[in-house]
Amino acid sequence: xxxxxxxxxxxxGARGINRAEIVDRNFLDFLDTWTAPPPASAHPDAPVRVGxxxxxxxxxxxxxYQIQSRQVDLVAREMRARNEGFYTIGSSGHEGNAALGMLxxxxxxxxxxxxxxxxxxxxxxKDPGRDPVYDTALSLAASAEDPASGGRHKVWGSRSxxxxxxxxxxxxxxxxxxxxxxxxxxxxxxxxxxxxPADAIVVCSFGDAxxxxxxxxxxxxxxxxxxxxxxxxxxxxVCEDNGLGISVRTPAGWIEASFSQxxxxxxFAGSGIDPVECHDVTRRAVEHCRASRRPTFLHLRVRRLxxxxxxxxxxxxLSVSEVEASEALDPLLHTARTVLATGLLDxxxxxxxxxxxxxxxxxxxxxxxxxxKLTTLEAVTRPLGIxxxxxxxxxxxxxxxxxxxxxxxxxxNRLPESAPPRHLSLQINRALKDLMIKYPEMTIFGEDVAQKxxxxxxxxxxxxxxxxxxxxxxxLDETTILGMAQGHGxxxxxxxxxxxxxxxxxxxxxxxxxxxxxxxxxxNGQFDSPMVMRIASLGYQKGFGGHFHNDNSFSAxxxxxxxxxxxxxxxxxxxxxxxxxxxLARVEGKVVAFMEPIALYMAKDLxxxxxxxxxxxxxxxxxxVPLGEPRHYGPTAAELLIITFGNGVxxxxxxxxxxxxxxxxxxxxxxxxxxxxxNRRRIVEAARAAGRVLIVDEGRRTGGIAEELxxxxxxxxxxxxxxxxxxxxxxYIPLADAANLVLLSEDDIVxxxxxxxxxxxxx
Numbered sequence: 079x080x081x082x083x084x085x086x087x088x089x090x091g092a093r094g095i096n097r098a099e100i101v102d103r104n105f106l107d108f109l110d111t112w113t114a115p116p117p118a119s120a121h122p123d124a125p126v127r128v129g130x131x132x133x134x135x136x137x138x139x140x141x142x143y144q145i146q147s148r149q150v151d152l153v154a155r156e157m158r159a160r161n162e163g164f165y166t167i168g169s170s171g172h173e174g175n176a177a178l179g180m181l182x183x184x185x186x187x188x189x190x191x192x193x194x195x196x197x198x199x200x201x202x203x204k205d206p207g208r209d210p211v212y213d214t215a216l217s218l219a220a221s222a223e224d225p226a227s228g229g230r231h232k233v234w235g236s237r238s239x240x241x242x243x244x245x246x247x248x249x250x251x252x253x254x255x256x257x258x259x260x261x262x263x264x265x266x267x268x269x270x271x272x273x274x275p276a277d278a279i280v281v282c283s284f285g286d287a288x289x290x291x292x293x294x295x296x297x298x299x300x301x302x303x304x305x306x307x308x309x310x311x312x313x314x315x316v317c318e319d320n321g322l323g324i325s326v327r328t329p330a331g332w333i334e335a336s337f338s339q340x341x342x343x344x345x346f347a348g349s350g351i352d353p354v355e356c357h358d359v360t361r362r363a364v365e366h367c368r369a370s371r372r373p374t375f376l377h378l379r380v381r382r383l384x385x386x387x388x389x390x391x392x393x394x395x396l397s398v399s400e401v402e403a404s405e406a407l408d409p410l411l412h413t414a415r416t417v418l419a420t421g422l423l424d425x426x427x428x429x430x431x432x433x434x435x436x437x438x439x440x441x442x443x444x445x446x447x448x449x450x451k452l453t454t455l456e457a458v459t460r461p462l463g464i465x466x467x468x469x470x471x472x473x474x475x476x477x478x479x480x481x482x483x484x485x486x487x488x489x490x491n492r493l494p495e496s497a498p499p500r501h502l503s504l505q506i507n508r509a510l511k512d513l514m515i516k517y518p519e520m521t522i523f524g525e526d527v528a529q530k531x532x533x534x535x536x537x538x539x540x541x542x543x544x545x546x547x548x549x550x551x552x553x554l555d556e557t558t559i560l561g562m563a564q565g566h567g568x569x570x571x572x573x574x575x576x577x578x579x580x581x582x583x584x585x586x587x588x589x590x591x592x593x594x595x596x597x598x599x600x601x602n603g604q605f606d607s608p609m610v611m612r613i614a615s616l617g618y619q620k621g622f623g624g625h626f627h628n629d630n631s632f633s634a635x636x637x638x639x640x641x642x643x644x645x646x647x648x649x650x651x652x653x654x655x656x657x658x659x660x661x662l663a664r665v666e667g668k669v670v671a672f673m674e675p676i677a678l679y680m681a682k683d684l685x686x687x688x689x690x691x692x693x694x695x696x697x698x699x700x701x702x703v704p705l706g707e708p709r710h711y712g713p714t715a716a717e718l719l720i721i722t723f724g725n726g727v728x729x730x731x732x733x734x735x736x737x738x739x740x741x742x743x744x745x746x747x748x749x750x751x752x753x754x755x756x757n758r759r760r761i762v763e764a765a766r767a768a769g770r771v772l773i774v775d776e777g778r779r780t781g782g783i784a785e786e787l788x789x790x791x792x793x794x795x796x797x798x799x800x801x802x803x804x805x806x807x808x809x810y811i812p813l814a815d816a817a818n819l820v821l822l823s824e825d826d827i828v829x830x831x832x833x834x835x836x837x838x839x840x841x
Contacts, residue, residue: 097392098155098384101170101405105148105432108411112418112425119421126420132357134422139180140353141413143203144173145432146211147195148410149439154218155388156440162447163218165232166388169195171381172318173409174350175283176200177357178376181364182281182314185274187568188241189255190234191283191318193382201239208238211439215446222450222457228602229452237604240274242568245600247284249291250588252315253557254607255282256297256373257565259313260304263371265569268546270519272569279367283316286333287323293557293588298343300558301373305342310371314363315343317375318350320382325395333377343375350378353413381407461603462640464666467705473661474702478516483699486515486543494696501693503536503679505649508696509656510537510574514544517572517660522549524559524576524612533578534614534679556586563609564594572664573609580615580673581629591638595669598640606667610659615645617776617806617821618677618725621814628811630821633781635671636754642705643754645673647727650694651751654703662705673753675724684728685735692728706757710764712746718834719768720827721761721787723750726774733827740828743835745772753783761787762794770834771801774827779805800837804830 120126122134132140151170157163169175172193179200182188190197195214202210208225216224217232226235226243235243244251259280265272272278288294297315304311319333338345344366348359356378367374381404385392392401414428423431452458464470484490494508514520522537528551531538541549552559559575566573577583583590594607617630635643644659646652652674662668684691711731718737720730727749734745748764750756765771771791775784784803791799804827807820 095391095393097401097405098152101383101408102152104405104408105410105414106429109414109425109429109432114418116424117419117421122422126416127354130354130358131361132354134420136180136357137353137413137417137420138422139200139203140176140357141417141428142431142435143176143179143196143199144410144413145435146199146439147173147176149432149436150195150211150214151384152436153215153439153443157218157443157447158388160447162443164220165218167192167386168384169193171320171383171404171409172196172350173413174353174356174378174380175316175318177353177360178281178283178316178364181357181361183278184239186240186278186281187258187274188239188281189251189258189283190241190244190281191285191288192234192244192247193285193318194234194283197283198234198236198241201241202236205236205238208236209442212442212446215439215442216449218443219446219449220451221446222452226602227600230458230602231600233600235601235605237601242597242605243600245596247592249284249288249294249297250592252282252284252294252297253300253561253589254564254568254593255280256301256311256313256558257562258568259311259373259565260309260562261566261569261571262312263310264521264547264566265519265571268519268548268571270570274569277368279312279314279364281314281316283318285323286317286319286321286328287326289317289333289336296555296557297561298340300553300555302340302342303553305373311373312367312371313373314367315373315375317377318380319377320380322382324386324390337375337377340375343373344370345375345377347377348379350380351407351409351412353409353416380409383408459639461598461601464662464668464705466665469665470658470661471702471704473665474658474704475700476516477699482515483512486511495698497696499690499693499695500649501680501682502646502649502652502674503534505694505696506536506652506656506674507538507540509653511540511543512653512699513656513660514540514548517664519570520548520572520574520660521566522574522576523552523562525552525554525578527551527576532576534676536614536674536679537576556582557589560586560589560594560611563611564589564607567606567608567667572660575609575611577611577613579627579629580613580632581626583613584634587634590641590669590671591634595638595640598667607669608663608667610656610663610670610672612672612674614676615673616675616677616724617811617817618675621817624813625810628817630776630806630811631778631781632673632753633777636783636786640669641754642668642670642752643673644670644751645675645724645753646751647675647678647724647749648692648694650697651703651709654697654701655751657702658705661702673724677725678728681728685732703751706752706755706760708751708757708760709749710746711749713744714746714764715767716744716746717768718743718745718770718772718831719748719764720745720772720774720831721748721750721765722774723753723783724776726776729824730774730827733824733831736824736828737831741832741835745831756786756790758790758794761790765791765795765799765801769800770837771799772827772831772834773801773803774822775803775805776822777806778808780808782806800834802830802834
């Protein structure tokens with residue numbers, strides 16, 4: 079872009095280290111020293127520049143939104159100084175994004191950069207029932223009345239304006255924005271009406287430093303991969319390039335060099351400082367994305383003012399002259415100069431608008447600071463809980479028309495409940511098919527899940543049974559897969575993404591931890607990311623695969639607030655639990671991790687070869703396993719309770735028989751089935767009834783679920799309750815027989831059980 083002219087701008091000087099005061103004073107000085115004679119006033123509906131689409135009326139709106147955003151930034155720092163506000167990352171220098179807020183529609187879903195204040199002022203103006211200035215003040219004050227997050231964080235968000243809340247994200251929102259764009263088109267192909275109009279586009283803004291993040295590069299690659307196959311993906315990526323990532327400089331020309339020639343990513347570039355150029359290039363990019371349905375990249379060159387946040391002193395890493403040069407390119411100066419050049423307002427009128435807006439923002443801040451805050455833990459965590467368990471159970475038990483099931487399965491005699499008992503992987507397959515019949519909006523996707531049916535054939539035949547791209551393969555990138563899932567949920571679909579192995583989840587953990595599972599929390603329950611994430615999981619694969627294909631640790635999942643974790647060990651449980659998982663996603667908007675023990679996929683026997691002890695009938699439609707409901711094997715008042723899950727269940731059952739054969743003592747086996755949240759009451763009751771407890775945790779000794787169970791029993795069943803644990807080692811899993819040195823064994827369980835029986839139980 080050509081550098082905007084500095085003619086008529088006040089020359090900033092070093093009046094101290096308070097750059098906010100300097101930038102504020104610069105603008106007022108510029109207006110006070112404006113001496114050019116007023117031109118003839120332009121018609122407000124006429125273009126302000128030859129060849130431009132920006133009218134005088136739009137220019138005045140643009141100025142108003144930019145001033146509102148600037149004054150919010152200034153007042154945010156005043157609030158922080160009074161300990162009445164708690165966020166000072168501002169939008170100063172980026173106010174050109176007001177044009178994007180004006181030119182995109184209120185029903186274009188937006189995933190925003192944290193410097194999007196002017197965008198929100200513009201888009202907020204589309205809702206006459208809201209005041210974006212006061213709403214922002216409530217958010218800065220962490221008031222429980224904040225309409226975006228309910229006081230949980232300063233976020234840009236709006237239910238009515240389709241702005242899905244983001245915290246201080248560094249590119250982790252790009253994959254789900256792309257996923258939403260793809261899902262918008264896919265929903266229509268499936269005959270599902272999305273919650274926004276068919277011609278909507280998805281807006282996604284970010285900074286130049288964030289463009290280098292692996293989540294961003296994955297999203298760009300996936301967008302290009304999609305466009306290369308001529309599949310529609312109407313996402314508008316907006317890079318607000320200020321040349322800095324906090325203090326780290328972006329090499330000059332890097333964004334243009336990196337993005338201007340990418341196949342499948344249509345590139346537009348212009349000034350984010352000059353209001354006319356910014357408006358015109360933004361209009362072209364928005365219209366192109368909407369008409370072409372292609373991934374579009376809008377590169378706006380801007381300058382960051384006031385540092386990264388209130389605590390950032392720019393002169394620690396920039397010279398004073400560099401800071402002053404940026405301040406001379408303040409977009410408010412350039413927008414005001416353009417307004418003056420049109421004669422639409424004079425300098426006094428602009429000054430009055432600026433000062434009156436400041437007074438309005440300060441008044442809003444005073445009001446917001448006095449509004450109620452979150453004062454109880456229950457209020458803070460409310461969006462993370464289950465709102466209506468009865469509705470979940472009713473949805474899980476809801477049956478579909480039997481005629482549809484008969485047609486889908488190929489005849490009444492081929493319904494799965496009429497078939498002989500079968501193993502885990504086949505029952506999961508049948509349950510997924512039943513759910514696809516029940517939920518026409520359900521999709522299954524991941525690497526290899528379509529024609530191949532997944533690495534372990536769990537999804538075999540589903541792609542052929544359900545047309546309309548409901549079962550499809552993705553590119554090899556877990557971040558994209560889980561971003562796609564979030565986008566599907568946002569567009570009214572019910573996604574069942576597959577992560578091929580548990581260790582692969584770690585490649586994309588933040589898509590669940592920082593994005594999907596946090597959305598209900600940071601939107602006060604107004605938005606959610608419903609999904610059931612199927613993960614082939616855990617160890618005991620006879621030495622195959624090493625760490626990445628034989629991972630026994632799921633600690634990274636357990637640590638995520640609001641996430642539900644299910645882990646069946648047998649086929650009938652899997653089917654019943656999947657029905658509940660789907661209901662949790664559909665009714666409660668929950669993110670569910672469904673861990674499938676790979677080593678049990680094909681298991682048919684329990685104690686002896688060909689005994690058929692680990693195959694079970696398919697549960698009839700309407701049967702489900704309620705959230706938290708465990709399975710108890712053996713007598714309630716057994717001499718020892720073995721608490722376990724997954725592969726530990728059949729191992730513990732075999733160990734219990736060996737224990738009885740050797741000692742005559744009876745041990746009951748308690749299958750948790752649901753690993754988060756734990757059914758604390760049932761666990762404690764069963765432990766007290768037995769008087770002795772052995773926890774069999776196939777995970778690692780450090781960070782495994784045994785630690786949580788031990789704490790629970792100490793706190794609620796008594797610290798003197800005899801208890802012990804057997805776990806895997808704190809090690810990655812090696813290949814071949816060496817794997818058995820890391821994983822716990824049945825011999826370990828038997829030996830530990832015998833030691834517990836020698837202890838006196840609680841009286």
